[in-house]
Amino acid sequence: MSQYLQGLNESQLKAVLHKDGPIMIIAGAGSGKTKVLTTRIIHLMAAHDVDAFNILALTFTNKAAAEMKERVAHILGNNARNLYIGTFHSVFARVLRAEAPKLGYPSDFTIYDADDTKSVIKTVLKELNLDDKVYKPNTVYKRISDAKNSLVGPAEYAMDKFLVQEDARANRPAMAEIYDAYTRRCFKNGAMDFDDLLFKMYILLTNFPESLSKYQQKFRYILIDEYQDTNPAQYEVIKLLGAMHENVCVVGDDAQSIYSFRGATIQNILQFQKDYDDVEVVKLEQNYRSTKTILSVANEVIANNRDQIPKTLFTDNTQGEKIRLIRTMTDNDEGRIVADTIQEFRLREHFQNGDFAILYRTNAQSRSFEEALRRMGIPYRIYGGLSFYQRKEVKDFLAYLRITVNPRDEEALKRIVNYPVRGIGKTTQDKAVLLANENNISLWEVLTRAAQFGFRAGTLEAIEGFVNSVKMYQSELSKKNAFDLAMIIGKSSGVVKELFNDKSAEGLARYENVQELLNSIKEFIETPDNLESGEVGDKSLGAYLQQIALLTDADDSKEEENVVRLMTIHAAKGLEFPVVFVGGLEENLFPNAMSINSREELEEERRLFYVAVTRAKHKLILTYANTRYRFGQLQQNDPSRFVDEMPQEHIDRSYAGNSARQPSSSGGWSSGSAFERMQRGFASAPTPPKQSYSVAPARPALKEHVPSENFVASDLRDLQAGQRVEHQKFGFGKIARLEGASHNPIATIDFDQNGQKKIMLNYARLRIVD
DNA sequence: TCATAGCTACTTTTT
C-alpha cells in the first residue's frame, strides 16, 4: 500500500479509493475531511495518472484552498502546481477573465466588493429618485443578492409574481426597477459583484455550448468542499461542469450548514443522491479532534434538530474534563474572566497563547475581550471585521489602480477624482455624472472630453490635469509590472505624500497601510507562479486587482503567530483549537433574536453552536453575561437555551452561580469558590456606573432609579400611548407616543425624573404600571 | 469648495 494511504481508517480509505462516478462523503466534524480530500487528489494523480490540469477542487475560503494545495504539494511537489484549487469565486473569476469578451465585459473587469456594491446601489437610488430610507441599501443588496444566487436575473425578477408581490407588500414596489438599473450600471462600469461571479459563470456555461464543453473536458474530476453551504447558483454550475464525466465528489456535513442567510440550501446535500444514478455514499463518523465529553455535548445538542442526515459521531480520544460554564455580571466581566482564565491555563497547564480561541456570534462582541486581553498584556489577533483591503486609505489607493486598469469603473473614479484635493468638488462631480447619464457615456469619457461640456476655466484645468495623469498611468500599463506602476501612481498622484504629511497617529497608520499595500504588490509580482490557477505568470496590475478583490483578512495568514485568536463562529468553521471559549451564550444573542422566529432559523443557530463546540480539542469554556451593552442600552438576557440542551453531567457549573436559568436578582451569588469570589470582585470593582445613554454635556445627569421589588418586564406588543411604565434605570414615566416600523417600534417616554427619552421596544424591558 | 459638528441608524453571520 502506498505510503500516503497509511493511517486512513476504513471509510476514509473507501472514499479515497473510489475512482469514477459520483460520490458523496458525509464528514462529521473533525473526521479528517481535508485529509480525505487531499489524499483523494494525490491518489488520482499518483495511482491513476490523472493529469493535474484535469482536477478541479472548489472550497469556500482561500484558507481551505491554500491548505489543500499545500498538503497535496507536500506529497507530489511541483506536480501539484497545475491543479485548479480555489474558492468558487476565485476559480470562476479566473474563467470569466478568460471568457469576459463573450459576455460583453472587459477582461480586466473590476470585482466589486460589498462596499462598492452598496455604493452603486446608492447611486442608482439617487438617480431613480428613490428614498434610501425606504429602500435601504442593505435591504436592496440582500434582495438582489438573493435573486442572483437563485439565478434570477432582472427580467425574470420583474416577471416573477411572487417576488413582485413580496416587494409590494413590503412597500418597495420599485425593487425590480432598481435591480435592473443596478445591473445595467455594473455592466456599464465593466464590473461584476461577488454574486455575478457565480451568476455569470452559469450564464457563460448555458449560453455558450463551446465554453461548456471546453470546461467539462478540462475538469474531468471535480471535488467540492463544504457542499452543504452551496447555493443554487453554485449547485447548477457544478451540475453543468460535472455532466460529462460525472466524476463529482462532494464532501459536506449537514450539521455544519450555517450559511443559509447567504442563499445556501441544505437541500443540495440532502438531494445529492437523486441528482445522479449510483451515488456512492461514505460516512466519516470517527472524530479525531475532540474529547469524549466535548463530542457528546455536541451530539446531544444537535439531536434537537429535525432536519438532518442520521449519523453517529464517536471518538477514541480520552474522556477529557467537564465543560466549564461561566456566568458573569456584565460583558466587560466576561472579557476579564476569559482573559483571566487564559492566564490561569497558561500558568498551570502550560498552554500557549496560540492554543486559545475566543469565538462569538457577532463581531461587535469582540470589544470586551479585546480590551481585557490588552489590559493583561496577552497578545491577540482579531479576524474579521474590517479587512485590510477595505480600509479607506487602501481602497483610495486601489481606486487609482482600478481606474488605470478599467476606466469605466465609475465607483473608483468617484473615489479619487478629488483625492487628493485638486479642485474638482461636489458640484463639478454632480454635473459630470449628469452629463454622463444624459449622453449615455461613461463618467470617464465626460472627463476626457470636458472641454466640450463647458466647465469653468479653472475647473477644466483641474480636470485635464487629472485626466492626463491617469492617461499616463494607462500608457505604462503594458510596459510596467504591477509594482513599478503602483509606485509611479503613488508618487505622481500625490496620495503617498498626502498620507506622509499627516503626522497624527491615525495618519501614520494610514501611511503604513499604504506602504503595506505596496509591499503586497511587490510580493505578488515576485511570487514565481500563480498559486491560484497553476497558470504561470500574469503579473499585470489587472491580475493583481482581481486576486485581492476576493481576499479577506482571514487569508493573510500569519498562522504561526503565537497569539490568542478572536473570531466569529462563522469564521472559525474548518479550524480547530486546543482551548475554545464561546462567549455571549444568551438568548437573543445566541440564538440571535433575528433567528428565533422559525424552526429553520433556530436550527441553523443550533448548527452554529454545534460548529462552535466542535472546534475544541481539549477544553471548552462557555460564558454568558447577565447584562450587556448593546445599541447603547443595557440589556438583560437569560442564558441561552443551548445551555439547557447540553447533557448536564458534562457541565461544570461551579462558575455559574447556582441557578441555571432566570438568575433571580439576589440568588446565585452567595456560595463561594475562590474563583467565584474573584468574579464577584470584578463585578463590584469600583468602576463608575455605566451610562446607558449618550453623554451629551448639556443633558442633566441621570437620576438613578432603583427598580421596584416586583419588577417584571411586560409584554409590550399592546403598549398604548398614555400608559404609565417603569424602566429599570430611568424610573417611572408616561408613554408620550409610539412610532417606528411595526417590527421595530419606538416609544417616546416622558420620565418623571429623567425627562423625555426614545426607547426601542424590541430591546427595552418595561413594566406596565397600570 | 471644504472641514467639522451633530444627528441617525445600526448589529447576524461573509465570499
Add this chain to the structure above:
DNA sequence: GTAGCTATGA
C-alpha cells in the same frame, strides 16, 4: 459605541 450622512459656517 460608531460610521456615515447632512447641515452649517469659514
